[in-house]
Amino acid sequence: MENSNSEQTVQDGKLYRHLNSLIVAHLRHNNLIQAASSVASATMTPLNVEAPPNRLLELLSKGLAAEKDDVSRGTSSSPFHDLGGSLPLPRPSATVIDFSSLPDLKGPSKSFPKHETRHLSEHKNVARCARFSPDGRFVATGSADTSIKLFEVSKIKQMLLPDAKDGPVRSVVKTYYDHIQPVNDLDFHPQGTILVSGAKDQSIKFFDISKANAKRSYRVIQDTHNVRSVSFHPSGNFLLAGTDHAIPHLYDINTFQCYLSANVPDVNPNGAINQVRYSCTGSMYVTASKDGAIRLWDGITANCVRSITAAHGTVEATSAIFTKDQRFVLSCGKDSTIKLWEVGSGRLVKQYLGAMHTQLRCQAIFNETEEFILSIDELNNEIVIWDAMTTEKVAKWPSNHVGAPRWLEHSPVESAFISCGTDRSIRFWKETT
Known part of the structure; x- marks a missing residue:
């Protein structure tokens, strides 16, 4: 014993x-x-x-x-x-690429698979933003016409079958009308059936997508500034808002109380936030600002722990997102560059060149495996794809929009993405089999 x-x-x-x-x-x-x-x-x-x-x-x-x-x-x-x-934890089988393991890789690049595209729908004004739900089942788009369209991805795929007729597909689940100014950004609650939107009318609105007949929000946060970007904490209990204010607004969604960081030593008072995004565990969040800076924030203390000033020179940083392993941040700016930064040191790891974007609030995004990066060439009205590891440009496709797309958003679970246009249209792109 x-x-x-x-x-x-x-x-x-x-x-x-x-x-x-x-x-x-x-x-x-x-x-x-x-x-x-x-x-x-x-x-x-x-x-x-x-x-x-x-x-x-x-x-x-x-x-x-x-x-x-x-x-x-x-x-x-x-x-x-x-x-x-x-707890929305990363899937154990998820592929994670270590971008620091082969920093000088010059070998052959991978080929990005061919995609087919269909015109999904049109807003009555510019289609400004899009977001997939975490499980990839839904995608929502927001517009300057103040509306939000919700699509069911499985219905979109049915319209992509070989015998489907061309033209707008009828896959819109519902359209929400509740803002009074253009919609800037969207996000889905990590576990629930909640869609949240941020708009120029200084409001954040919550929509229950499980309610078949609901066309308006059931809860509203009235902010003090134009709400440019929104991002749910992975727990679903907190919501970040990037606004015309230089400091992110952190909301407790149960009490709607707003918290501001007290540790922001170098923030430019005129540095409105173009995008804010949480890491997959919520331990950090990142902001891309109009003053050209990328800032990293502690997800627990809300303190700014690193500022990459002039990340895109003197022009705006328009987007910033974490890699799955939270070790790197991918940013895009109006200097026509896309950059990959190491979170721990703040050093520039890789740079992706060859696409002009100087006017729109352009996005640089990963595909679902993080093997490729997608963005927009405004000058040539093209969607451009790079090998994420080698930085080589491996594809460029006509966007099929009239004028350059304003926003790209990739599915988190499959080889598919959405493009939103200044021509009011929404297009769905899916890998051909």
Whole structure:
């Protein structure tokens, strides 16, 4: 009996040491160095312990999935069995590219698969923004005509079948009319059936897409500025708003209380925020500003932890998004450059050239595997694609819009994307089989 207890103690000790190592590595990979150092010191764990990025999240995701299976069979007694439904953790099988592993790669680039495109619908004015739901089932578009259109992706695909007739497809689930000025950005709640919009009328509106007949919002946040960008925290409990104000507005969506960071030493008072986006775990968020800067913020303290000033020279930074592993940020600016930055050091890792964008609030986006980057060439009215690793331009396609597209948004789960045009039209692009 004593041997059994002793062996169990040894096994428990190994498990605790492994867990502590994963915690330290997780904090370090997410650039929470002070927290990692504190945990390492308190648990006598080496600060430079090796572990794959997001390994702790992968194990937690698998554990929650297994626990969910147990609950469905009635075998779990855990009081936390609902937790898995509220944690949008990365899928363990998701591909993650380490852009720092081969910084000088000059080998052959990959070929971007051919896509077919269809005209989905038209707004009554410029189509300004789009967003897919996290599961890829829905996509929504917002317009200068103040409306929001919601599409069901499965119905769009039916219209792409070989025997489908050309012309606008009838895949609009519903259209919402509740803003009084142009819609700037959209986002879906991570778990629920909620769509949120930000608009020039200084409001943020919440729509329940599960309500068949609802055409107006059920909740409204009245901000003090033009709301240029919105992004849900992965928990769904908080919402970021990038506005004409230089500091991001953080809202608790249960109380609607607004929080502002007190640590913003170098923010330009005239640096309105073009885009704000959370990382996949919510440990950080990034802003792209009109003053040309990319700023990284701590997702817990809301402190600005790094400013990449003049990231796009003296012109606007128009978009910024995290990679899946949260180690890099992809930004786009009106200097006609797309840049990949290392979060931990702020250094420029890669640059993607060859597409002109100087006028519109242009987006640079990854495809669903992060192997390619897509953006817009305003001068030639083309969609341009680069190999994300080699930085080589591998494709350029006519946009089929009258005038350059204003916005691109890629599905998070499949090889498909949306383009929104100044010609009011919305087009769906899908890989050909």
